[in-house]
Amino acid sequence: xxxxxxxxxxxxxxxxxxxxxxxxxxxxxxxxxxxxxxxxxxxxxxxxxxxxxxxxxxxxxxxxxxxxxxxxxxxxxxxxxxxxxxxxxxxxxxxxxxxxxxxxxxxxxxxxxxxxxxxxxxxxxxxxxxxxxxxxxxxxxxxxxxxxxxxxxxxxxxxxxxxxxxxxxxxxxxxxxxxxxxxxxxxxxxxxxxxxxxxxxxxxxxxxxxxxxxxxxxxxxxxxxxxxxxxxxxxxxxxxxxxxxxxxxxxxxxxxxxxxxxxxxxxxxxxxxxxxxxxxxxxxxxxxxxxxxxxxxxxxxxxxxxxxxxxxxxxxxxxxxxxxxxxxxxxxxxxxxxxxxxxxxxxxxxxxxxxxxxxxxxxxxxxxxxxxxxxxxxxxxxxxxxxxxxxxxxxxxxxxxxxxxxxxxxxxxxxxxxxxxxxxxxxxxxxxxxxxxxxxxxxxxxxxxxxxxxxxxxxxxxxxxxxxxxxxxxx
Amino acid sequence: xxxxxxxxxxxxxxxxxxxxxxxxxxxxxxxxxxxxxxxxxxxxxxxxxxxxxxxxxxxxxxxxxxxxxxxxxxxxxxxxxxxxxxxxxxxxxxxxxxxxxxxxxxxxxxxxxxxxxxxxxxxxxxxxxxxxxxxxxxxxxxxxxxxxxxxxxxxxxxxxxxxxxxxxxxxxxxxxxxxxxxxxxxxxxxxxxxxxxxxxxxxxxxxxxxxxxxxxxxxxxxxxxxxxxxxxxxxxxxxxxxxxxxxxxxxxxxxxxxxxxxxxxxxxxxxxxxxxxxxxxxxxxxxxxxxxxxxxxxxxxxxxxxxxxxxxxxxxxxxxxxxxxxxxxxxxxxxxxxxxxxxxxxxx
Numbered sequence: 001x002x003x004x005x006x007x008x009x010x011x012x013x014x015x016x017x018x019x020x021x022x023x024x025x026x027x028x029x030x031x032x033x034x035x036x037x038x039x040x041x042x043x044x045x046x047x048x049x050x051x052x053x054x055x056x057x058x059x060x061x062x063x064x065x066x067x068x069x070x071x072x073x074x075x076x077x078x079x080x081x082x083x084x085x086x087x088x089x090x091x092x093x094x095x096x097x098x099x100x101x102x103x104x105x106x107x108x109x110x111x112x113x114x115x116x117x118x119x120x121x122x123x124x125x126x127x128x129x130x131x132x133x134x135x136x137x138x139x140x141x142x143x144x145x146x147x148x149x150x151x152x153x154x155x156x157x158x159x160x161x162x163x164x165x166x167x168x169x170x171x172x173x174x175x176x177x178x179x180x181x182x183x184x185x186x187x188x189x190x191x192x193x194x195x196x197x198x199x200x201x202x203x204x205x206x207x208x209x210x211x212x213x214x215x216x217x218x219x220x221x222x223x224x225x226x227x228x229x230x231x232x233x234x235x236x237x238x239x240x241x242x243x244x245x246x247x248x249x250x251x252x253x254x255x256x257x258x259x260x261x262x263x264x265x266x267x268x269x270x271x272x273x274x275x276x277x278x279x280x281x282x283x284x285x286x287x288x289x290x291x292x293x294x295x296x297x298x299x300x301x302x303x304x305x306x307x308x309x310x311x312x313x314x315x316x317x318x319x320x321x322x323x324x325x326x327x328x329x330x331x332x333x334x335x336x337x338x339x340x341x342x343x344x345x346x347x348x349x350x351x352x353x354x355x356x357x358x359x360x361x362x363x364x365x366x367x368x369x370x371x372x373x374x375x376x377x378x379x380x381x382x383x384x385x386x387x388x389x390x391x392x393x394x395x396x397x398x399x400x401x402x403x404x405x406x407x408x409x410x411x412x413x414x415x416x417x418x419x420x421x422x423x424x425x426x427x428x429x430x431x432x433x434x435x436x437x438x439x440x441x442x443x444x445x446x447x448x449x450x451x452x453x454x455x456x457x458x459x460x461x462x463x464x465x466x467x468x469x470x471x472x473x474x475x
Numbered sequence: 476x477x478x479x480x481x482x483x484x485x486x487x488x489x490x491x492x493x494x495x496x497x498x499x500x501x502x503x504x505x506x507x508x509x510x511x512x513x514x515x516x517x518x519x520x521x522x523x524x525x526x527x528x529x530x531x532x533x534x535x536x537x538x539x540x541x542x543x544x545x546x547x548x549x550x551x552x553x554x555x556x557x558x559x560x561x562x563x564x565x566x567x568x569x570x571x572x573x574x575x576x577x578x579x580x581x582x583x584x585x586x587x588x589x590x591x592x593x594x595x596x597x598x599x600x601x602x603x604x605x606x607x608x609x610x611x612x613x614x615x616x617x618x619x620x621x622x623x624x625x626x627x628x629x630x631x632x633x634x635x636x637x638x639x640x641x642x643x644x645x646x647x648x649x650x651x652x653x654x655x656x657x658x659x660x661x662x663x664x665x666x667x668x669x670x671x672x673x674x675x676x677x678x679x680x681x682x683x684x685x686x687x688x689x690x691x692x693x694x695x696x697x698x699x700x701x702x703x704x705x706x707x708x709x710x711x712x713x714x715x716x717x718x719x720x721x722x723x724x725x726x727x728x729x730x731x732x733x734x735x736x737x738x739x740x741x742x743x744x745x746x747x748x749x750x751x752x753x754x755x756x757x758x759x760x761x762x763x764x765x766x767x768x769x770x771x772x773x774x775x776x777x778x779x780x781x782x783x784x785x786x787x788x789x790x791x792x793x794x795x796x797x798x799x800x801x802x803x804x805x806x807x808x809x810x811x812x813x814x815x816x817x818x819x820x821x822x823x
Contacts, residue, residue, distance in 0.1 A: 050674035053543070056682070065680050071670030073542040074682035075535065076565050082532040083539030087670070089523045090497050090545040094672025112535075115528040265521040267659075268491055272476065274655050279477035307650070314479050314652045322479075322650040326505060326588070347736030349649050349729075350809050 009040030009049050014066045025063055029229025031186040031219025031236075032060055035128055035195070036067050038186075042200040043070065043095065046207055052095045053087055055080040059101040060134040078109025081116035084123040092262050095206045096123045103133040106142040106166050113168070117212055120177025122259055124202040124213045127168055130221035131240055138224035142166040145243055149226070165243055172214045173249040179211040179256045182248040185218040187236035191246070201253070209259040218244060282317035284343035290430055291351040292339040295368050296360030299335075301416030304443060305358065306337035308420060312431050312439035313341040321349035334363060341430075356428050358419055359384060360402070366390075369397075379422050381415070398426060398470055405460050411450075414457040421461025425471055476655045482620040482646040483508035483550070485653050486576050487516055489624030490548050492656040494663070495574075497523040497547035499536035501555060504588040505644035506578035509550035523547075530555035534562030537573040541566065542681045544669025546628055550576035552644075553586065553594045557602070563637050564603030568683035568694065570668070572631035574624065576640040578647040579777075581807040589807025590644035592728060593778035598639050599756045599785065606695055608702060610638035610709070611757040613727040617651035623754070625656065632663050634705055641756060643777070645729040645809070705758050712760035713752040716742065720749030722819050723767050725786055725799070726775040727753050730810060734775040737815035746820060756782075761789045771822065773800035775810055 006012055013020045026033050043052045053071035056064045057080050065072035071094075075083050080098040088096040098116075105113050105127050116123065132150055133139040140150040140157060143165055147156040169183045180202060184195040195217055202213035218240050220232035227235055269276070294306040303324050310322035324337040338351040353373040359365045359380040369386070372378050374394030380386055382401035391397055402418035420440065424433050440458065444451050465471065480488070486509050490498070498517045500510035510526070517524040527533035533549050540547035551559065556577045566573055577598055581591040601608035610630050612623040624640055631638035665671070670679045685691040716738055717723055726734040731752040741748035751767055753760050768790055774783040780801045790797045802818050804810045 050677050051672045052677075053670045053672050055539070062684060065682065069677070071672060071677055072680040072682070073539065073670055074565075074569070074684060076538075076561055079532065079535035079538075079562070082527065082535035083542065085525065085527075086497065086499060086536040086539030086545075086547065087543045087672075089525060090540050090547070091543045091672045094543070094670075096672075111528060112532050115532065119525075263521040266519065268520065269655075271516070271520050272478070272488075272655060274476040277476065279652070279654075310650065311479055314477070320479070320650075320652060323645065324648055326644075326648050345735075346651075346732075347739065348733040348812055349645065349651075350733070352811055352813060 007037050007040060009044035009069055010037070010067050011069045016063070016066050024067065026060065027223040029220055029222040029232050030060070031130065031217070031221070032128060034186045034192060035126065035217055035219065036064065038192070038196045038199045039097070039099070039126065040068055042196070042203050046200070046203055048095045048203060048207060051093055052097060053091070054097045054099055055084045055087070057100040057104045059104050059136070061099055061101060061128065062135065064099060078104055078107070078112055080104070081109065081112045081121070081123070081125070085116055085119070085121045088122045095203065098123055098125045100125065100127055101134065102127070102129045102131065102141045102143040103136065103139070106168055110142070110166070114171065114175070117172050117178050117214065118175050120212045122206065122209065122211055124206050125215070126199065126202070127214065127216045128219045129168070129216055129244065130219045130225070132221055132224045134221050134224050145239055167244065169214065169216045169249050177212060178214055178250065179252050180205055180213040181250040183216040183218070183244060183246050185236055185241065185246055187218065187220060187233040205253045208253070210253050210256040211259070216244070218246070280317040282343055287342065287344045289340065289342040289344070289346065291354045292356045292429070293336065293351050293354035293368060293371070294339070294358045295334070295336040295364035297335060297363070298333055300360045301413065302335040302360060303337050305416040305419060306339050308436065308439045308443050309429060309431065310339045310341070311442060312435040313339070315439060316431065316435055318342065319344060319346050321346050323349040334367070336364070336368070358423070360415065360419065377426065377428055379419060379426065379428065381419070398422070400461065400464060400470070402461060405464060406457050409453065409457045409460060411453050411457060414454050417454045417457045418461040421458040422465055424458070425462045425465030427471070477652045478655060479650055480617060480653050481508055481648060481650050482614070482617045482642060483578065483648070484512045485617045485620035486550060486624050486640070487512040488653065488655065489621035490574070490628070491516060491520060492659050493625040493628035494546050494660040495522065495548055495628065496545045497525070497540050499525050499527055499533045499540065499547060499549050501527050501530050501533045501549070501551065503552045503555045505580055505647050506550045506552045506576070508647065509576060509578070530558040531562065534559035534575070537575070538562050538566050538571060541571045541573045542670055544665030544671050546632070546663070548574040548576065548624070550578060552578050552580045553582045556594055556597065560597070560603035563609065564601070564605050564607060565683055566637050567601065567607035567609065567698065568605060569681050570635040571637065571681065572635050573637045574627045574631055574640065575637065576624065576642060579641070579643040581805065587807050588644060590729060590809070591777045591805060591807060592643055592730060593781060593805065594641065595756070595778055595781040595785070598641050607698055608757050610634065610636060610705065611641050611755065612638065613641050613754060613756050614646060615728060615731045615752060617646070617649065617653050620646060621653055621656070625660065628660065630709060634701060636701065641728065643729050709755060710758050710760040710762055711754035712763040713754060714763065715750040715752065717749035717751060717767060719747055720770060721747045722771045722773070722823060723749045723751055724773055724775050724815065725751045725764070725782070727756060727782065730775045730777055733810050733812060734815065736812045737775070737819070740812055740816050741819060744816070744820070746823060748819065759785070759789045761793050764790065765793055765795060768795035768797045772797055773802050773819065775802045775815060777804055777810065779803065779805060
C-alpha cells in the first residue's frame, strides 16, 4: 500500500496490534474512516495538531489513536465528556475533542453528554451516529430506527417495548450554552463535503475559545446493519435522514464571548495569612485531660459554644478536639458536641463520661445527665426540670436562667453565651476568662457588630452567678 | 501557623500545598465540607473547581486531569466510592496518578452518615475489575488528614498509581489544631507521559486496552511488579507503647484514637497494652506487625472484621498463624474505650 498518499495529521503507518499497515481496522463501507480523515485534515490545516488531544471512545473508534497523530486518551464507557471536561479545564491551551459513537454517547453516556453541554465545556464533540452498536455486535442503540432489526431487536425495534429513537442534536440544542450544533452525513460525496465544513468549523470555534460544539455525523455501518456498502449508504440517506434531518440547528460562534485567560496562582502563605510563626505549645509534665460535653436543641448554639471553648483552649497551646453531632440531627433535632483538651496527644475525641456537661433543653437532660462522671458538674438551664433522683452520685448540678438572661438583654439567640458566662463564673473549664472572651470575639469575626451585645450577655450571666453565690472550681 | 479546622478542611489545605490544580467534586455526607472548602479555596487561589454530575463522572474527570498531567483530587464517601471503582480500575491500568479521599460512612446500602470503616475491603483490595490495588493511607488526626493528602499526591506521582486517603466521618467532622505546611510542593514534570496539548507530548497515549492476551498479561505483570516495589519501599506504621506490651490493639483511623485511649486506660490499670496503627493500609505494613505476632492481638475497627481478616492473612502469608480478636461496632456506633478495656481484661 506504499502508493497511498499520506493523510495530513495521521500517522504515516498505522501501528495496529502486531503489524504496521496503511489499512484501517474498519469494515469496508464504514463511515468512521472518512470522519477520521476529515478530522485529521481539519486540525492539521488549522495549525492545531500539536495542541489537539482526542479522547478516544469505547466502541469501533476505540483505536482512533492508531491513526490520529495527536495526544490520545482512552475513555471508559460513556465518560469521554467527563475526561474532556477535566483536560479542557486544566489545559487551557489544548484543543479537546470527544469522538463518540451512538451506543457510547447516547446510551450509557447520555447524562454526561448533556451535563458537559449544559456546562458549556470548551470541547468539540463529534458524534458518529450509525443507528446501532457496532463493535459490541450489532445491538439496538437509542438511535436505532423504528422497525430496524438488530441482535437485541430481532423482530425490529418496537416502540411499545423498545421506545422511540433519541435525537441528540435536538436535545443538545435545548440547552443554552452550546455554541454550534449541526447534523451532517458521510453517505455520499456532496454530504462529505458538508461534513468537512462542519468539522472544520467546530475546530475553528475551539481555536477561538468560543465554547461547546456538537456535530452529529450520520454514518453507514454495513456490517451491523447487514447491508452491502452501497446499500448501507442508501440506508443512511433514505431512512436515517428521515428520522434525523440534516442541517445546522445553531451557530452562535460570531456572538459567543471568548473564554477568559486563567487567573494566576496565589501564594498559599499569603492566602492563609501564614506569617511563619509557630503557635505556643502548652508545656506540662503531667498529663491533664479534660472532657466536656455540650447538649441541647439544634439552633441553641450548642456547637458554637463548644467551638468557642475549644478555640480558647487551642489558642493557649493545648491539644484540643471538637467533635459535633452532624447529619440529619443538626436539622431541628438534638444537638451535641464534645470537647477534649489536654497537655498531651488526645486519644478518642468522643466523650463517654464528661466531667462537665452543659444542658440547654429537657430532652438532653434525660439523655446525658446520667453520663457525668462522679465529681463532675452539670450546668443546666433553669427551664429544665431536673429530677433529683436522676442526678448521679457525686455530681453537682447548677441551674442558671441562661435563656432568660439572653432574652432580657434582647438577644435570645445568645443563651449559649449566657451559659459560657456561667462556666466562667464557676471556673468550670480550667481556661482563663480572657482566653474565652477572645475566642468569643473571634467567633464573631464576620459579624463584629454583635460582639458588644454578646459580651453584655456574658457579663450578665457572670453577675447572676456571683449574685447567687454560684462559684467554685471543678473538683 | 496553626488553624483550628475540621478534618475535611485539612484535606483541602493539604491538597493545595501538594500542588493540586483541580478539584472535581460531588457532594455526599460526611465528606461534603471537602467540596465546600475546595469550592472556596481553589478558585480563590487561581485553581480549578468543578462540580460534576455524579461520582462516576467525577472519577473520570480525575482520569482526564491526570491524563493531562495535572494534580487533581476528589473526596467522597462509601456509596460514591463504589461508583468510582470503574474509573479507578482504568486509572490503575493506565498508570495514572490521582488522589481520592474516602470519608467513610455506615453501610451497606444507603446506610447512614455516621462513621464506619467498612469500605476497607473495597478500597484496600482494589474493588473494581482486574488485578490492581491502590496506595491507601489511613490518617488518624486532622493534622494527618492534611499531611497524608500531601503524601498521597507525592506517592501517587512517584509510582504513577491512584492513591486513596481512607478517613471516616469522625475524622472528617472533628476539629483539631492544624499546623499549615511550610512549603508548597514543586510542580512535577509529566511531559514524558501525559497528553498536555503540546508538541512535546503530542505522541503520548494513555490507554488500557490490549487486545492481544500476551500484551494484556505483560501489562498485569508490570502492575504486579510496581506493587511489589511499593511493598518493599513504602510501608508505614506507628507503634505506641508496644515494646513491653502483652496485649496489642491493631487499629487505624479514628478507631486508633479510641484504641490509644484504651491503651492508656489499660496501662493505668496495670495491663501492659500497646497499639499498632497502620498508616499505609496498602502496602500493608507487615514488617512492623510481624514482630508483634506472638502477643495477644485484637483489632479495634468499625466493620465486621475486614481489617482483622486482612491482618490475619498478611501474617499467615509471612509465616505466622495468629488468632486475632475482634472488638468492633457497626452502623455508625462508636467503640467505647470502656468496652475495649473490659474485653482485653477479661481475656488476659
